[in-house]
Amino acid sequence: MIPAAFDYHAPASVDEALRLLRSLPDAKLLAGGHSLLPMMKLRVVSPGHVIDIGRIQALCGVREDGRALVIGAMTTHWAIESSPLVRARAPLLAECASRIGDIQVRNVGTIGGSLVHADPAADYPAAVLAVEAEMTVVGAEGRRTIRARDFFTGVLSSAVRADEILTEIRVSALPPGTGQAYLKFPHPASGFAVVGVAAVVRLRGGRCEDARIGVTGVGPTAYRAEAVEKALVGTTLDDRTIAAAAEHAADGVEANEDLFATPDYRAHLARVFTKRAVRAALERAGRA
Amino acid sequence: MGREGKEDGGEGAKLRNDVSPSVEAPVKKAISVTVNGVPYRHEVEPRLLLVYYLREVLGLTGTHIGCDTTSCGACTVIMNGLAVKSCTVLAVQAEGATILTVEGLAKDRTLHPIQEGFWEEHGLQCGFCTPGMMLTALQILERNPEPSEEEIRHGLDGNLCRCTGYQHIVNSIRYASRKIKEEGGTAIPETAGRERR
Ligand SMILES: Cc1cc2nc3c(=O)[nH]c(=O)nc-3n(C[C@H](O)[C@H](O)[C@H](O)COP(=O)(O)OP(=O)(O)OC[C@H]3O[C@@H](n4cnc5c(N)ncnc54)[C@H](O)[C@@H]3O)c2cc1C
Ligand code: FES
Ligand code: FES
8 A cells, every 4th residue: 555645844943833734725744644644645645745753853752841741742652651750650541551552663653643643542632641741732813822731632633733733741740649550442453442441540648639530442532530539539439439439430421333343332321441440540549 | 466566566656546636756766775785776667565575676576465454464574683674664764774574584594583583483374474474473582581481462553473373482492592692692683774763
Protein backbone atom coordinates (compact mmCIF):
# COMPACT_ATOMS: atom_id res chain seq x y z
CA MET A 1 0.00 0.00 0.00
CA ILE A 2 1.40 3.30 -1.10
CA PRO A 3 0.15 6.70 0.05
CA ALA A 4 -1.01 9.22 -2.55
CA ALA A 5 1.71 11.62 -3.62
CA PHE A 6 2.54 14.60 -1.44
CA ASP A 7 5.25 17.18 -0.97
CA TYR A 8 7.49 16.73 2.04
CA HIS A 9 8.83 19.44 4.33
CA ALA A 10 11.16 19.00 7.29
CA PRO A 11 11.30 22.28 9.23
CA ALA A 12 13.98 22.74 11.87
CA SER A 13 11.95 24.94 14.22
CA VAL A 14 8.42 25.29 15.52
CA ASP A 15 8.16 28.76 13.93
CA GLU A 16 9.11 27.42 10.54
CA ALA A 17 6.63 24.57 10.94
CA LEU A 18 3.88 27.06 11.84
CA ARG A 19 4.68 29.19 8.80
CA LEU A 20 4.48 26.14 6.54
CA LEU A 21 1.25 25.03 8.19
CA ARG A 22 -0.29 28.44 7.52
CA SER A 23 0.94 28.88 3.97
CA LEU A 24 0.46 25.40 2.50
CA PRO A 25 -2.99 24.25 1.53
CA ASP A 26 -4.03 20.80 2.62
CA ALA A 27 -1.05 20.17 4.92
CA LYS A 28 -0.67 17.61 7.72
CA LEU A 29 1.89 17.42 10.50
CA LEU A 30 3.86 14.20 10.72
CA ALA A 31 5.20 13.15 14.13
CA GLY A 32 6.01 9.44 14.57
CA GLY A 33 3.68 8.64 11.69
CA HIS A 34 2.30 5.56 13.38
CA SER A 35 -1.27 6.73 13.11
CA LEU A 36 -0.95 9.07 10.14
CA LEU A 37 1.01 6.83 7.75
CA PRO A 38 -1.31 3.81 8.13
CA MET A 39 -4.22 6.15 7.31
CA MET A 40 -2.35 7.60 4.34
CA LYS A 41 -1.50 4.12 3.08
CA LEU A 42 -5.18 3.21 3.22
CA ARG A 43 -5.87 6.60 1.59
CA VAL A 44 -8.29 7.50 4.34
CA VAL A 45 -6.35 10.76 4.24
CA SER A 46 -4.26 12.09 1.38
CA PRO A 47 -2.67 15.39 2.39
CA GLY A 48 -0.98 17.39 -0.34
CA HIS A 49 1.81 18.43 2.00
CA VAL A 50 3.39 16.58 4.88
CA ILE A 51 5.26 18.64 7.45
CA ASP A 52 7.63 16.40 9.38
CA ILE A 53 8.16 17.84 12.87
CA GLY A 54 10.45 14.95 13.78
CA ARG A 55 13.57 17.03 13.29
CA ILE A 56 12.61 19.82 15.66
CA GLN A 57 14.89 19.26 18.64
CA ALA A 58 12.93 21.67 20.85
CA LEU A 59 9.92 19.32 20.76
CA CYS A 60 11.84 16.29 22.06
CA GLY A 61 12.65 15.18 25.56
CA VAL A 62 11.64 15.49 29.16
CA ARG A 63 12.66 18.24 31.59
CA GLU A 64 11.74 19.75 34.92
CA ASP A 65 10.43 23.27 35.19
CA GLY A 66 10.18 24.19 38.84
CA ARG A 67 7.74 21.68 40.28
CA ALA A 68 6.36 20.69 36.92
CA LEU A 69 7.40 17.91 34.61
CA VAL A 70 7.48 19.02 30.98
CA ILE A 71 7.33 16.48 28.17
CA GLY A 72 7.98 17.60 24.59
CA ALA A 73 5.26 16.60 22.13
CA MET A 74 7.74 14.63 19.98
CA THR A 75 8.93 12.49 22.90
CA THR A 76 8.43 8.84 22.00
CA HIS A 77 6.50 6.32 24.05
CA TRP A 78 9.80 4.49 24.66
CA ALA A 79 11.57 7.64 25.83
CA ILE A 80 8.73 8.28 28.30
CA GLU A 81 8.53 4.69 29.50
CA SER A 82 12.30 4.62 30.16
CA SER A 83 12.81 8.16 31.49
CA PRO A 84 13.98 8.14 35.13
CA LEU A 85 12.48 11.61 35.51
CA VAL A 86 9.02 10.54 34.34
CA ARG A 87 9.21 7.38 36.43
CA ALA A 88 9.97 9.43 39.50
CA ARG A 89 7.64 12.37 38.91
CA ALA A 90 4.71 10.94 36.96
CA PRO A 91 4.99 7.14 37.13
CA LEU A 92 1.48 6.82 35.72
CA LEU A 93 2.63 8.23 32.38
CA ALA A 94 5.62 5.88 32.20
CA GLU A 95 3.41 2.91 33.06
CA CYS A 96 0.88 4.00 30.46
CA ALA A 97 3.54 4.45 27.76
CA SER A 98 4.93 0.98 28.46
CA ARG A 99 1.52 -0.55 27.70
CA ILE A 100 1.15 0.97 24.23
CA GLY A 101 1.35 -1.28 21.16
CA ASP A 102 4.68 -3.09 20.86
CA ILE A 103 8.40 -2.31 21.06
CA GLN A 104 8.62 -1.03 17.51
CA VAL A 105 5.55 1.19 17.85
CA ARG A 106 6.82 2.63 21.14
CA ASN A 107 10.20 3.36 19.56
CA VAL A 108 8.57 5.67 17.03
CA GLY A 109 5.15 6.87 18.19
CA THR A 110 4.99 10.11 20.17
CA ILE A 111 2.86 11.39 23.02
CA GLY A 112 1.91 14.49 21.03
CA GLY A 113 0.80 12.45 18.05
CA SER A 114 -1.24 10.13 20.23
CA LEU A 115 -3.01 12.98 22.05
CA VAL A 116 -3.85 14.99 18.94
CA HIS A 117 -4.95 11.87 17.06
CA ALA A 118 -7.35 11.25 19.97
CA ASP A 119 -8.18 7.66 19.15
CA PRO A 120 -11.01 6.58 21.50
CA ALA A 121 -8.95 3.46 22.29
CA ALA A 122 -5.61 5.22 22.87
CA ASP A 123 -3.91 4.89 26.25
CA TYR A 124 -2.46 8.33 27.05
CA PRO A 125 -5.81 10.15 27.17
CA ALA A 126 -6.79 8.31 30.37
CA ALA A 127 -3.42 9.13 31.92
CA VAL A 128 -3.34 12.84 31.07
CA LEU A 129 -6.87 13.19 32.44
CA ALA A 130 -5.93 11.52 35.73
CA VAL A 131 -2.76 13.55 36.27
CA GLU A 132 -4.57 16.73 35.13
CA ALA A 133 -1.90 17.52 32.56
CA GLU A 134 -1.93 20.77 30.63
CA MET A 135 -1.21 20.86 26.93
CA THR A 136 0.61 23.82 25.42
CA VAL A 137 -0.19 24.62 21.80
CA VAL A 138 1.13 27.37 19.55
CA GLY A 139 -0.61 28.91 16.58
CA ALA A 140 -0.97 32.13 14.65
CA GLU A 141 -2.31 33.92 17.73
CA GLY A 142 0.51 32.72 19.92
CA ARG A 143 0.48 30.26 22.75
CA ARG A 144 -2.42 28.80 24.70
CA THR A 145 -2.91 26.11 27.28
CA ILE A 146 -5.56 23.43 27.12
CA ARG A 147 -6.53 21.45 30.21
CA ALA A 148 -6.77 17.69 29.77
CA ARG A 149 -10.49 17.92 30.55
CA ASP A 150 -11.06 20.20 27.57
CA PHE A 151 -8.66 18.47 25.21
CA PHE A 152 -10.61 15.52 23.81
CA THR A 153 -13.57 16.79 21.86
CA GLY A 154 -14.80 13.73 19.97
CA VAL A 155 -13.83 10.58 18.10
CA LEU A 156 -10.42 11.33 16.56
CA SER A 157 -10.70 15.00 17.38
CA SER A 158 -8.97 17.21 19.87
CA ALA A 159 -9.08 20.86 20.82
CA VAL A 160 -5.88 21.49 18.83
CA ARG A 161 -6.84 23.41 15.68
CA ALA A 162 -5.56 22.46 12.24
CA ASP A 163 -3.22 25.47 12.19
CA GLU A 164 -1.80 24.80 15.65
CA ILE A 165 1.04 22.66 16.95
CA LEU A 166 1.02 20.89 20.29
CA THR A 167 4.44 21.62 21.78
CA GLU A 168 4.45 20.22 25.30
CA ILE A 169 2.59 18.39 28.01
CA ARG A 170 2.95 19.71 31.58
CA VAL A 171 2.30 17.71 34.69
CA SER A 172 2.39 19.35 38.11
CA ALA A 173 4.15 17.47 40.87
CA LEU A 174 1.73 15.42 42.95
CA PRO A 175 1.94 15.75 46.73
CA PRO A 176 3.28 12.95 48.94
CA GLY A 177 0.79 10.22 49.76
CA THR A 178 -0.35 10.05 46.15
CA GLY A 179 -0.56 6.68 44.42
CA GLN A 180 -1.10 6.18 40.70
CA ALA A 181 -1.74 3.24 38.42
CA TYR A 182 -2.74 2.51 34.83
CA LEU A 183 -4.50 -0.75 34.08
CA LYS A 184 -5.56 -1.85 30.66
CA PHE A 185 -7.49 -4.59 28.94
CA PRO A 186 -5.72 -4.71 25.57
CA HIS A 187 -7.51 -5.80 22.43
CA PRO A 188 -5.95 -9.21 21.75
CA ALA A 189 -5.11 -8.38 18.14
CA SER A 190 -4.47 -4.65 17.94
CA GLY A 191 -3.17 -4.06 21.46
CA PHE A 192 -5.25 -0.88 21.77
CA ALA A 193 -7.26 -0.40 24.95
CA VAL A 194 -10.66 -2.07 24.94
CA VAL A 195 -10.72 -0.39 28.31
CA GLY A 196 -7.94 1.49 30.11
CA VAL A 197 -8.22 3.09 33.52
CA ALA A 198 -5.80 5.55 35.09
CA ALA A 199 -6.26 6.14 38.79
CA VAL A 200 -4.66 8.74 41.04
CA VAL A 201 -5.57 8.69 44.74
CA ARG A 202 -4.18 10.71 47.61
CA LEU A 203 -4.39 9.71 51.24
CA ARG A 204 -4.18 11.98 54.22
CA GLY A 205 -4.67 10.79 57.77
CA GLY A 206 -6.00 7.49 56.46
CA ARG A 207 -8.70 9.12 54.31
CA CYS A 208 -8.93 9.70 50.59
CA GLU A 209 -8.33 13.39 50.05
CA ASP A 210 -8.35 13.35 46.26
CA ALA A 211 -9.28 10.81 43.57
CA ARG A 212 -8.99 11.23 39.84
CA ILE A 213 -10.04 8.50 37.48
CA GLY A 214 -9.42 8.69 33.72
CA VAL A 215 -11.14 6.11 31.52
CA THR A 216 -10.32 5.36 27.89
CA GLY A 217 -11.65 2.87 25.34
CA VAL A 218 -15.20 2.95 26.63
CA GLY A 219 -16.80 6.03 25.10
CA PRO A 220 -16.24 8.25 22.05
CA THR A 221 -13.58 10.12 24.03
CA ALA A 222 -11.68 9.41 27.21
CA TYR A 223 -13.37 10.89 30.29
CA ARG A 224 -13.07 11.49 34.03
CA ALA A 225 -15.28 9.11 35.99
CA GLU A 226 -16.59 11.82 38.31
CA ALA A 227 -19.22 9.72 40.05
CA VAL A 228 -16.51 7.26 41.05
CA GLU A 229 -14.28 10.06 42.30
CA LYS A 230 -17.08 11.55 44.42
CA ALA A 231 -17.83 8.18 45.96
CA LEU A 232 -14.18 7.72 46.95
CA VAL A 233 -13.23 11.09 48.41
CA GLY A 234 -13.55 11.28 52.18
CA THR A 235 -13.68 7.52 52.68
CA THR A 236 -11.00 5.21 54.05
CA LEU A 237 -10.88 3.43 50.68
CA ASP A 238 -11.81 0.08 52.13
CA ASP A 239 -12.49 -2.68 49.63
CA ARG A 240 -16.26 -2.39 49.79
CA THR A 241 -16.23 1.33 49.21
CA ILE A 242 -13.93 0.93 46.21
CA ALA A 243 -16.09 -1.83 44.75
CA ALA A 244 -19.26 0.22 45.22
CA ALA A 245 -17.68 3.38 43.78
CA ALA A 246 -16.34 1.51 40.74
CA GLU A 247 -19.90 0.53 39.82
CA HIS A 248 -20.27 4.10 38.53
CA ALA A 249 -17.31 3.89 36.10
CA ALA A 250 -19.45 4.03 32.97
CA ASP A 251 -22.36 6.12 34.30
CA GLY A 252 -23.83 8.33 31.62
CA VAL A 253 -21.47 7.08 28.92
CA GLU A 254 -22.72 5.64 25.69
CA ALA A 255 -20.25 2.77 25.41
CA ASN A 256 -18.62 1.90 22.09
CA GLU A 257 -19.46 -1.21 20.20
CA ASP A 258 -17.25 -3.24 17.90
CA LEU A 259 -16.82 -6.85 16.85
CA PHE A 260 -14.81 -7.58 19.97
CA ALA A 261 -16.87 -5.98 22.72
CA THR A 262 -20.53 -5.02 23.12
CA PRO A 263 -21.38 -1.80 24.96
CA ASP A 264 -22.47 -3.82 28.02
CA TYR A 265 -19.25 -5.77 28.09
CA ARG A 266 -17.21 -2.58 27.77
CA ALA A 267 -19.10 -0.93 30.62
CA HIS A 268 -18.57 -4.06 32.70
CA LEU A 269 -14.84 -4.00 31.97
CA ALA A 270 -14.74 -0.32 32.89
CA ARG A 271 -16.16 -1.14 36.31
CA VAL A 272 -13.81 -4.07 36.88
CA PHE A 273 -10.72 -2.20 35.76
CA THR A 274 -11.65 0.90 37.75
CA LYS A 275 -11.86 -1.21 40.88
CA ARG A 276 -8.48 -2.79 40.18
CA ALA A 277 -6.81 0.48 39.22
CA VAL A 278 -8.00 2.25 42.38
CA ARG A 279 -6.76 -0.65 44.50
CA ALA A 280 -3.38 -0.63 42.75
CA ALA A 281 -3.08 3.15 43.18
CA LEU A 282 -4.05 2.88 46.83
CA GLU A 283 -1.38 0.26 47.44
CA ARG A 284 1.21 2.58 45.91
CA ALA A 285 -0.07 5.56 47.89
CA GLY A 286 0.61 3.56 51.01
CA ARG A 287 4.16 3.01 49.92
CA ALA A 288 4.78 6.53 48.63
CA MET B 1 -0.77 -5.39 -2.00
CA GLY B 2 2.85 -6.34 -2.38
CA ARG B 3 2.53 -6.39 -6.14
CA GLU B 4 1.05 -2.94 -6.26
CA GLY B 5 3.93 -1.75 -4.13
CA LYS B 6 6.45 -3.17 -6.55
CA GLU B 7 5.11 -1.29 -9.49
CA ASP B 8 4.60 1.83 -7.55
CA GLY B 9 7.26 2.20 -4.98
CA GLY B 10 10.54 1.96 -6.86
CA GLU B 11 12.77 4.93 -7.16
CA GLY B 12 12.05 5.70 -10.76
CA ALA B 13 8.42 4.68 -10.50
CA LYS B 14 5.93 6.75 -12.44
CA LEU B 15 3.34 8.61 -10.52
CA ARG B 16 -0.12 7.17 -10.55
CA ASN B 17 -2.81 9.50 -11.70
CA ASP B 18 -4.56 9.62 -8.34
CA VAL B 19 -2.25 12.21 -6.86
CA SER B 20 -3.84 14.65 -4.52
CA PRO B 21 -5.11 17.67 -6.47
CA SER B 22 -2.84 20.15 -4.71
CA VAL B 23 0.31 18.29 -5.69
CA GLU B 24 0.85 17.78 -9.37
CA ALA B 25 4.44 16.69 -9.40
CA PRO B 26 5.80 16.10 -5.95
CA VAL B 27 9.36 17.24 -5.46
CA LYS B 28 11.81 14.42 -5.00
CA LYS B 29 14.05 14.64 -1.97
CA ALA B 30 17.68 13.67 -1.67
CA ILE B 31 18.41 11.34 1.21
CA SER B 32 21.72 10.09 2.59
CA VAL B 33 21.61 6.96 4.69
CA THR B 34 24.11 4.41 5.90
CA VAL B 35 22.83 0.87 5.63
CA ASN B 36 24.87 -2.00 7.07
CA GLY B 37 27.88 0.29 7.11
CA VAL B 38 27.57 1.39 3.47
CA PRO B 39 26.67 5.01 2.70
CA TYR B 40 24.03 5.67 0.04
CA ARG B 41 22.54 8.75 -1.53
CA HIS B 42 19.36 8.76 -3.61
CA GLU B 43 16.63 11.03 -4.81
CA VAL B 44 13.34 9.57 -3.67
CA GLU B 45 9.69 10.37 -3.92
CA PRO B 46 8.43 11.51 -0.50
CA ARG B 47 5.80 8.79 -0.40
CA LEU B 48 8.35 6.00 -0.84
CA LEU B 49 8.27 3.81 2.25
CA LEU B 50 11.55 2.79 3.85
CA VAL B 51 10.88 -0.90 3.29
CA TYR B 52 10.55 -0.31 -0.47
CA TYR B 53 13.65 1.83 -0.47
CA LEU B 54 15.62 -0.99 1.16
CA ARG B 55 14.17 -3.74 -1.00
CA GLU B 56 13.81 -2.10 -4.36
CA VAL B 57 16.27 0.73 -4.50
CA LEU B 58 19.08 -0.92 -2.51
CA GLY B 59 18.14 -4.49 -3.45
CA LEU B 60 18.23 -5.62 0.19
CA THR B 61 15.33 -8.05 0.01
CA GLY B 62 16.05 -9.69 3.36
CA THR B 63 13.67 -7.19 4.94
CA HIS B 64 10.24 -8.67 4.29
CA ILE B 65 6.78 -7.24 3.81
CA GLY B 66 4.21 -9.38 5.58
CA CYS B 67 1.15 -7.32 6.34
CA ASP B 68 2.00 -3.82 5.15
CA THR B 69 -0.18 -2.57 8.03
CA THR B 70 2.29 -2.25 10.94
CA SER B 71 1.08 -5.48 12.52
CA CYS B 72 3.44 -8.36 11.71
CA GLY B 73 6.95 -6.99 12.25
CA ALA B 74 8.43 -8.81 9.22
CA CYS B 75 9.73 -5.45 7.97
CA THR B 76 11.56 -4.60 11.21
CA VAL B 77 14.98 -2.99 10.81
CA ILE B 78 17.13 -1.14 13.33
CA MET B 79 17.35 2.57 12.63
CA ASN B 80 19.58 4.73 14.82
CA GLY B 81 19.65 1.97 17.40
CA LEU B 82 15.88 1.50 17.47
CA ALA B 83 13.84 -1.37 16.04
CA VAL B 84 11.22 0.09 13.70
CA LYS B 85 8.63 -1.28 11.31
CA SER B 86 9.98 -0.03 8.00
CA CYS B 87 6.59 -0.34 6.26
CA THR B 88 5.46 2.59 8.40
CA VAL B 89 8.43 4.91 8.00
CA LEU B 90 8.98 7.13 4.98
CA ALA B 91 12.37 6.86 3.33
CA VAL B 92 12.66 10.65 3.69
CA GLN B 93 12.23 10.30 7.46
CA ALA B 94 15.38 8.18 7.41
CA GLU B 95 17.49 11.03 6.02
CA GLY B 96 20.82 10.97 7.84
CA ALA B 97 20.03 7.68 9.58
CA THR B 98 22.18 4.66 10.24
CA ILE B 99 20.28 1.45 9.52
CA LEU B 100 20.92 -2.24 10.11
CA THR B 101 19.07 -4.89 8.13
CA VAL B 102 19.36 -8.66 8.35
CA GLU B 103 22.01 -8.57 5.62
CA GLY B 104 24.29 -6.67 7.98
CA LEU B 105 24.16 -9.12 10.88
CA ALA B 106 26.87 -11.61 9.92
CA LYS B 107 30.44 -10.34 9.99
CA ASP B 108 33.24 -11.81 7.90
CA ARG B 109 31.11 -14.87 7.20
CA THR B 110 30.57 -15.46 10.93
CA LEU B 111 26.97 -15.53 12.05
CA HIS B 112 25.80 -13.02 14.65
CA PRO B 113 24.85 -14.78 17.93
CA ILE B 114 21.17 -14.21 17.17
CA GLN B 115 21.55 -15.94 13.79
CA GLU B 116 23.46 -18.75 15.43
CA GLY B 117 20.66 -19.03 18.00
CA PHE B 118 17.98 -19.38 15.32
CA TRP B 119 20.16 -21.99 13.59
CA GLU B 120 20.91 -24.03 16.69
CA GLU B 121 17.45 -23.84 18.26
CA HIS B 122 15.43 -24.27 15.04
CA GLY B 123 13.95 -20.82 15.41
CA LEU B 124 12.46 -20.82 11.93
CA GLN B 125 10.39 -22.89 9.60
CA CYS B 126 9.44 -20.95 6.47
CA GLY B 127 11.73 -18.11 7.56
CA PHE B 128 9.48 -15.29 6.46
CA CYS B 129 9.25 -13.70 9.90
CA THR B 130 12.87 -14.43 10.80
CA PRO B 131 14.68 -11.22 9.80
CA GLY B 132 12.17 -9.13 11.75
CA MET B 133 12.25 -11.54 14.68
CA MET B 134 16.03 -11.38 14.90
CA LEU B 135 16.25 -7.61 14.75
CA THR B 136 13.48 -7.18 17.34
CA ALA B 137 15.26 -9.77 19.49
CA LEU B 138 18.38 -7.60 19.46
CA GLN B 139 16.37 -4.66 20.78
CA ILE B 140 14.96 -6.86 23.55
CA LEU B 141 18.45 -8.11 24.48
CA GLU B 142 19.99 -4.67 24.32
CA ARG B 143 17.50 -3.39 26.92
CA ASN B 144 17.39 -6.55 28.97
CA PRO B 145 20.42 -8.82 28.36
CA GLU B 146 18.98 -11.78 30.27
CA PRO B 147 15.23 -11.70 29.69
CA SER B 148 12.87 -14.31 31.08
CA GLU B 149 10.72 -16.32 28.73
CA GLU B 150 7.79 -14.06 29.57
CA GLU B 151 9.79 -10.91 28.89
CA ILE B 152 10.86 -12.29 25.52
CA ARG B 153 7.28 -13.13 24.59
CA HIS B 154 6.13 -9.68 25.65
CA GLY B 155 8.97 -8.13 23.65
CA LEU B 156 7.80 -9.99 20.55
CA ASP B 157 4.29 -8.50 20.77
CA GLY B 158 4.81 -6.75 17.45
CA ASN B 159 6.12 -9.77 15.53
CA LEU B 160 3.93 -12.53 14.15
CA CYS B 161 5.04 -16.02 13.18
CA ARG B 162 2.62 -18.28 11.39
CA CYS B 163 4.80 -21.42 11.62
CA THR B 164 6.75 -22.06 14.77
CA GLY B 165 4.34 -21.46 17.62
CA TYR B 166 7.06 -19.16 19.01
CA GLN B 167 8.65 -21.60 21.45
CA HIS B 168 11.71 -22.18 19.30
CA ILE B 169 12.02 -18.47 18.65
CA VAL B 170 12.05 -17.84 22.39
CA ASN B 171 14.70 -20.58 22.79
CA SER B 172 16.78 -19.01 20.01
CA ILE B 173 16.73 -15.65 21.75
CA ARG B 174 17.75 -17.22 25.04
CA TYR B 175 20.61 -18.92 23.20
CA ALA B 176 21.72 -15.56 21.82
CA SER B 177 21.44 -14.00 25.26
CA ARG B 178 23.86 -16.59 26.69
CA LYS B 179 26.19 -16.33 23.71
CA ILE B 180 26.38 -12.54 23.80
CA LYS B 181 27.09 -12.64 27.53
CA GLU B 182 29.83 -15.22 26.97
CA GLU B 183 31.43 -13.10 24.28
CA GLY B 184 31.06 -9.96 26.36
CA GLY B 185 29.60 -8.03 23.39
CA THR B 186 26.53 -5.87 22.95
CA ALA B 187 23.38 -7.15 21.30
CA ILE B 188 23.03 -4.36 18.75
CA PRO B 189 26.14 -3.87 16.60
CA GLU B 190 27.68 -0.42 16.02
CA THR B 191 26.44 -0.50 12.44
CA ALA B 192 22.87 -0.10 13.67
CA GLY B 193 23.56 3.44 14.87
CA ARG B 194 22.66 4.81 18.25
CA GLU B 195 19.48 6.23 19.71
CA ARG B 196 19.48 10.02 19.67
CA ARG B 197 18.04 11.64 22.74
C1 LIG C 1 0.51 -1.57 15.41
C2 LIG C 1 0.12 -0.38 16.24
C3 LIG C 1 -0.32 -0.57 17.53
C4 LIG C 1 -0.68 0.53 18.32
N1 LIG C 1 -1.12 0.31 19.58
C5 LIG C 1 -1.48 1.36 20.34
C6 LIG C 1 -1.92 1.16 21.67
O1 LIG C 1 -1.98 0.05 22.19
N2 LIG C 1 -2.29 2.25 22.40
C7 LIG C 1 -2.20 3.51 21.87
O2 LIG C 1 -2.52 4.46 22.58
N3 LIG C 1 -1.77 3.72 20.63
C8 LIG C 1 -1.41 2.68 19.85
N4 LIG C 1 -0.97 2.91 18.58
C9 LIG C 1 -0.90 4.29 18.07
C10 LIG C 1 0.46 4.87 18.34
O3 LIG C 1 0.60 5.13 19.73
C11 LIG C 1 0.72 6.15 17.54
O4 LIG C 1 2.10 6.35 17.60
C12 LIG C 1 0.05 7.39 18.04
O5 LIG C 1 -1.33 7.25 18.08
C13 LIG C 1 0.33 8.58 17.12
O6 LIG C 1 1.57 9.13 17.40
P1 LIG C 1 2.55 9.48 16.21
O7 LIG C 1 3.69 10.19 16.81
O8 LIG C 1 2.85 8.25 15.48
O9 LIG C 1 1.67 10.53 15.39
P2 LIG C 1 1.39 10.71 13.83
O10 LIG C 1 0.83 9.47 13.27
O11 LIG C 1 2.58 11.27 13.17
O12 LIG C 1 0.27 11.83 13.91
C14 LIG C 1 -1.04 11.56 14.36
C15 LIG C 1 -1.92 12.79 14.16
O13 LIG C 1 -1.56 13.82 15.06
C16 LIG C 1 -1.14 15.01 14.38
N5 LIG C 1 0.00 15.52 15.16
C17 LIG C 1 1.09 14.79 15.51
N6 LIG C 1 1.89 15.53 16.30
C18 LIG C 1 1.30 16.75 16.44
C19 LIG C 1 1.63 17.94 17.17
N7 LIG C 1 2.75 18.02 17.92
N8 LIG C 1 0.79 19.00 17.09
C20 LIG C 1 -0.34 18.92 16.35
N9 LIG C 1 -0.72 17.82 15.66
C21 LIG C 1 0.10 16.74 15.71
C22 LIG C 1 -0.80 14.55 12.98
O14 LIG C 1 -1.00 15.59 12.05
C23 LIG C 1 -1.79 13.42 12.77
O15 LIG C 1 -3.04 13.92 12.41
C24 LIG C 1 -0.59 1.85 17.78
C25 LIG C 1 -0.13 2.03 16.48
C26 LIG C 1 0.23 0.95 15.71
C27 LIG C 1 0.72 1.18 14.33
S1 FES D 1 5.04 -5.49 6.88
FE1 FES D 1 5.54 -3.95 8.31
S2 FES D 1 4.61 -4.68 10.09
FE2 FES D 1 3.99 -6.18 8.65
S1 FES E 1 8.88 -19.23 10.38
FE1 FES E 1 7.24 -19.02 9.01
S2 FES E 1 6.31 -17.19 9.70
FE2 FES E 1 7.77 -17.57 11.22
